[in-house]
Each structure stands twice: as structure tokens, then as C-alpha cells.
Amino acid sequence: MSVLIVTGTGTEVGKTVVTAALAALAADRGTAVAVVKPAQTGVRAGELGDVDLVRDLSGVDDVHELSRYADPLAPVSAARRAGLPTPDLGTVAVAVRRLQADRGLVLVEGAGGLLVRYDHDGSTLADLARTLAAPVLVVTTAGLGTLNATALTLEVMANRGLDLAGIVVGSWPAEPDLAARSNIVDLELLAARPLAGAVPAGAGLLGTGQFLQIARSSLEPALGGAFNAAEFRRRYAV
Secondary structure, three states: OOEEEEEEOOOOOOHHHHHHHHHHHHHHOOOOEEEEEOOEEOOOOOOOOHHHHHHHHHOOOOEEEOOEEOOOOOHHHHHHHHOOOOOOHHHHHHHHHHHHOOOOEEEEEEEEEOOOOOOOOOOOHHHHHHHHOOOEEEEEOOOOOHHHHHHHHHHHHHHOOOOEEEEEEEEEOOOOOHHHHHHHHHHHHHHOOOOOEEEEOOHHHOOHHHHHHHHHHHEOHHHOOOOOHHHHHHHHOO
């Protein structure tokens, strides 16, 4: 897989930390990796955005923010309020392909969920994934409500012919409640495969060295790590 789309079941689910973990693992095994954020919202000029967090956590400098809007809204809405052009996902696809030409991996982190609108024509991250023929990694939450949001995302992907790279819990709590522990089995049933990973809550606050260790233990071998879904299930699931 030379391009991987990272989406979430909503906002604040851990997409950026998971993207950083993927980048850290790729760089550690000697893969040339680039990270692309097609649209950053909710961040003003001069403030640090998601690609800056990816850089700080992973040590990967090849990061690209293609557009930025100050309001914490969907890209199309934030652009409208700012009086700025909306993101052009066709241009984003060209940029990703250009990077793909001499990188082993290009990670594309979306804004919000899979069907968040980027422009007035209703273009979404799902459209970009289809244009690029790229698999999609879904980052979800651990607790109550995650099953519906995850099922909806997976149904959209199936209907649009998108390949699932896996499901990762973006912030696994130190003391998971009953819902989180039960959801392990149900998330795997929805995906028809084991979990692809679970990143501990607070991982985004670690230094680069510690973060690499957490990334390795939090993502499955197919994503460059050593996460064992069966062991995780035995430890936590009810």
C-alpha cells in the first residue's frame, strides 16, 4: 500500500495520533513517508496544526498541509465563512500522486469523518479515496456510541467500493468501562476481522522515542507494529 487514507468516525477520535504512529513506524523501518492534510480547520494562521503534531510525535518532516481555515467547521463551511476557495480534491489527488512517485508511503489524514464535505459539489474524503484507489483506515472511539458510528462508516465504504485497511481505537482508556470492553468484540464483528490496533489515551503527549514504542505496541503487523488483537481481546473483552 503506497497511499493510505486515515479517516475517523467523527472528530476528536485520535486520527492525528494514529497518523503519527503510522508515520513513526514507517520511518523507523526505513520507508520514505509523507503525510498530507488536505484541509486543516479550526486553526488560525501561525498556530500549530495536525501536521505539526505528526512531525513532533513521529519525527517525520515530510508533512504537507494543503489548505487552512480558522473556524472549527467542515472544510466547505469554514471556507465559506472565511470567504476563501474551498479545497479542490482533484488538486489534492495530483499532489498525493506526485508524492507517491518517490515515497514508499503517503498518509492522507481527513477532516472529521468520511462524508464531511470539502466543497460545494459535496466532494468528500470517500471520493478522494476512490480517486486514488487507496485503502481506508478507520479510527474510532472506544466507548458507548462507537458501534453505530463505525457501522455507518463501514456501510458507506462498502457501498462505494472502498477497501478497509482496518479499524483502530484511537484512544484506549487506562481504565476501560463495560461499554469499551464489550465493544472490542462488536467492532471486530462489524469489520469481520480483528482490531488493527488500539492507541493508549495520552499517547499524543509523549516524546518521540516513547511515542515510537507506543506506536509499535498499538498497531498491527500489517501497519508496521506488533499489536496482537487476540491478546488484547483476552485481556479486556467481556
